[in-house]
Amino acid sequence: MLVRRRVDVHQDAVTEPGAEGARIRWLITREDGAPTFAMREIEVDPGGHTPFHSHPWEHEVFVLEGSGAVVGKKGETPLGPGSVVLVPGGEEHNFKNTGRATLRFLCLIPHPPA
Amino acid sequence: MLVRRRVDVHQDAVTEPGAEGARIRWLITREDGAPTFAMREIEVDPGGHTPFHSHPWEHEVFVLEGSGAVVGKKGETPLGPGSVVLVPGGEEHNFKNTGRATLRFLCLIPHPPA
Numbered sequence: 001m002l003v004r005r006r007v008d009v010h011q012d013a014v015t016e017p018g019a020e021g022a023r024i025r026w027l028i029t030r031e032d033g034a035p036t037f038a039m040r041e042i043e044v045d046p047g048g049h050t051p052f053h054s055h056p057w058e059h060e061v062f063v064l065e066g067s068g069a070v071v072g073k074k075g076e077t078p079l080g081p082g083s084v085v086l087v088p089g090g091e092e093h094n095f096k097n098t099g100r101a102t103l104r105f106l107c108l109i110p111h112p113p114a
Numbered sequence: 115m116l117v118r119r120r121v122d123v124h125q126d127a128v129t130e131p132g133a134e135g136a137r138i139r140w141l142i143t144r145e146d147g148a149p150t151f152a153m154r155e156i157e158v159d160p161g162g163h164t165p166f167h168s169h170p171w172e173h174e175v176f177v178l179e180g181s182g183a184v185v186g187k188k189g190e191t192p193l194g195p196g197s198v199v200l201v202p203g204g205e206e207h208n209f210k211n212t213g214r215a216t217l218r219f220l221c222l223i224p225h226p227p228a
Binding site: 001007027028032037060062064072082084085086110 | 184
């Protein structure tokens, strides 16, 4: 059993082109012994956003704090604490901070094939 | 893309033997189109706990609010907001509320084979 605190996990800038003011912590990874999926926490500064992109894997998102929106092919949907998002694989999306404080959310993804 | 609020998801009592004062919301399920894993939110009343049990699948847990502990074969580890837990498949465990307010956490699991 692994128990840790989010604040003890190293945080990296999201450097993918199109990202702005976004940081990521990999809270649970394959290297930790997780066999199926990874848990990440993402923080976005006011005015910032994750890249608008698509990929073959799904996202399962839970918003912890802040105000934001998820952007998809049909426009924007507002998000706040307790918002839940499933982005299916292959669907273009990004997450942006629309508030004055940090937007913080969990974003879980399946492991890529080994 | 699916967007919903946790409060809009139906909450059920956890009725498994050994559970006390525990409730569950299935926030993202296979029926929603999630291909790999499910997101659930669990609430435990003060003094309550989930069943002490084991199963073949892993848990990935993120504590949202409250004070509690995860119990395993080596004893108890305290949990609070921002605690992260990986319980490997096959390992006995439960979660208990050790505080005076509701303990609330996300608990994600892989889908069983279809």
